[in-house]
Amino acid sequence: MTLPLADLVTMLPELIVAATACLVLALDPVTSPRRRDYLAWMSMAALAACFIVTASGMGDRVSAFGGLVVVDAFAAFWKLLLYVVTGMTILLSIGYLKEERIALAEFHGFLLLSLTGMMVMVSGADLLVIYLGIELMSIPLYVLAGFKRFEARSIESSAKYFILGAFSSGLLLYGVSLVFGAAGSTRLADIAAAVAARGLNDPMILMAMTLVIVGFGFKVAAVPFHMWTPDVYQGAPTSVTAFMASASKVASFGAWLRVMLEGFGGVTPHWTGLLLGLCLLTLLVGNLVAIVQTNVKRMLAYSGIAHAGYALIGVVVAGWAGADAGISSHGVSGMMLYLAVYALMTLGAFAVVAVLRRGGVEGEDLEDFTGLAKRHKGAAFLMLLFMVSLAGIPPTAGFIGKLYLLTGAVRAGLTWLAVVGLIFAAVSAFYYLRVVMVMYMRDPSSDPARHMRLALPPATVVVLLVAAAGVILVGVYPGPFIEFTASAVLP
Template identity: 65%
Template sequence: MTFSAHDLFLILPELFVIAAACAVLALDPVIPASKKDGLAWLSLGTLAVCLGLTASQMGQTTTAFSGIVLIDAYGGFWKLLLYFVTGLTVLLSYSYLKEERLHFGEYYGFVLLALAGMMVMVSAADLLTIYLGTELMSLSLYVMAGLKRTEPRSLEASAKYFVLGAFSSGILLYGISLLYGATGSTRLPAVAAAIGGRGIDDPLLLFATILLAVGFAFKLAVVPFHMWTPDVYQGAPTSVTAFMAVASKAASFGAFVRVFVEGLGGLKANWSAIFLLLCLATLVLGNVVALVQTNIKRMLAYSSIAHAGYALIGVVAAGRTGSDGAHGVASVLLYIALYAFMTFGAFAIVAMLRKGGLEGDEIEDFTGLSKRHPLAALLMLVFMVSLAGLPPTAGFIGKFYVFMAAVQAGMTWLAVVALIFAAVSAYYYLRLVMVMYMREPEPLSITAPRLVMSPALSIVLACAVAGVVMLGLYPNPIVNFAAQAVLPLK
């Protein structure tokens, strides 16, 4: 493989992120604790630069490094979403670390390293490159999940995530090796060409497809490969949980869709059936088990699993024979982007309650919140209504488009099933609303200190609620953006 200065220019966003991560890790041991806030602002500055660079590349489709990296609108869509989520994570973490008196400046370095891995995942046109990006993301998240080194629950979350993550990575790599043996290449265009000439009845190709599906299913946290999600979400620091629930899921869906639609499109009759089964199992288990949760982070974890099932509807629709795959893929991009606002906002409220000394981990901690802290209750109400998919919020728009993708693919029954479980989900989302607005607070909690939103946390919540409301009322810009981003995958 050869490369030129132009190739390096094309991956400048990735290079900037990695350079900033290295700078943070190098500066952390040598600067005093009182100055470590500057590492957060260095991270935000890096994200702003990368945002401009990626926006300038949105109009082009080109390859770098002999075709293993693809610069296109599809990858650009995911990168812009990841910059936004990472920026919110840095702001939320800035407030969280100060409150917990955790002077871990290297935390921001791991956030940037995870982002770098995610950027590689969504832009790679080679299976091994996607795998390397996945591992960089995963290794960083393992460390971040165990950030609170004095809490056994945090260390347990990190250990569980590491063990199961390593297991899934092995399965993914085995699937890549089998696919290489069957097609003679790991580059997606070459894999697609080889599959197109061999048909869909090759058992080796089918087995490789199943292993790749399982490997990605772990990263996406879909049933039955979801078992790590509730424990890790509950044990990890809340800011890390928000980052995992949104950014890692977005990057995993970005790589997953590119691999199966662009590389394994010739096998769509096979993988569409596989993902249909996973989609149905995920919708059922994610929503039903969430009904009985008493811990808010575990409830949101099962909610996250269920939302992965809704996004899979778009993937299934894209794989249906005779359907326009672009509609299905566009619905996935749109759904994950809208999901990011409401989920991050919900976790930010949980973090704010912990900051106020109200714990916030148990649903009972929200009792009478509307009387104690009306603004926090109102914001949580907006996020819960959006997660339930009620109009006029972004959650309704996301569900509407994935359901329409299923209908256009001739799978109206799947849209009906998903709609039924969306109604089931409304119960556990609105149960939290009932606890906040229809129960009297404990006498001691009324006199508790009022919640104070730091400037950083205020920005996070303002961005989240603005996205949920504005994109619910006027979704055309992001709908059109998602539609344009899938053009290279047709």
């Protein structure tokens, strides 16, 4: 056996993250509790190193391990985004874990292991590798969701996530095995060749494609595969929820898009129809059910579902205009920008929830936000910013994301879809702005039991400021960001 050195260099970021994860896990038992923060900073250093490596090598398409994985600008874009999101999660967790008295530094090791899986997912050019990436992403998340080990809700969240995650993996694997039967290989390129050779209406390919779509639909929480989301998001520790809602959704979309375009690119008329249906259902259910939520974490869970619907618009546009490369890449880059913006603002919103404390517990009920502007101006303003951005109101990033995405739909001749998107944006404004209304237009309760305090260590302040700065910056000066995503689309 020869060690493929060049391949290892190509996968350097994955190796760094995986090695740091193992190091954190190994050092945890021998580190005294007071010094556990060092492990978090070590993880941050690894992420910074990876960021530099990935950013400097961005652009050229290199494949490694005999074409099993590929590093191109598309993968690099997702990886950069994932580093940022993971870094922010780690910073947020330093304070949050202390507040919740979770003294397990395995937390950071698991975040990094999960990140390794996500990086492999977006780089995978083979269904087997992508599947393993999904598992490596999910298994640490199942555990992280149950990290509040003495709270029934957290354990419930973990168990539900595990069972439904395993179920969806089963469906995905069934699809992969059918693809293998039809193409004789799990490489995306070979699958594309088999799809081209067997024609559009081969039942085996269509069955496999449907199962793959269902499998990924679970991972991105698209309706009707979203049932697990609210309970899991609500029960998990908030910093984990932030990570699940942003990073895992982003990575799943990245891998999904590559599978659809590079693997099933030959049957676009079939999958765009399916995805269009998923997209409309997701927009409808996500936005309507979010209206009746009184728990902010649950509301954000449904908002995450609704945003998956928007991201799907980009995928549909990419498939709809398959022949026209310009419009197709507009769809892809629209989706990429939208998800990047979504990750930032969702992380910010969850960070505010994590910061807000009522006695020993989190302030996650809508009631806990009552009159927040009178007591804590800064936190209320940040929440206002994130809510406005999630609703897609200018001058925030959320507006730019929706605008760019929906322009793509109009260009592809799907004007009606853009109109539907706009209508649901108006619907969503109702539940986002209700949070703002509660914060600014009501007086805080005088009951001392409902007195809110902020748990704001410096690291958390950094997270909030980075998220807020990103939301404003992309909102007022979107040019470079749009160009950046446009340069990183799949060829």
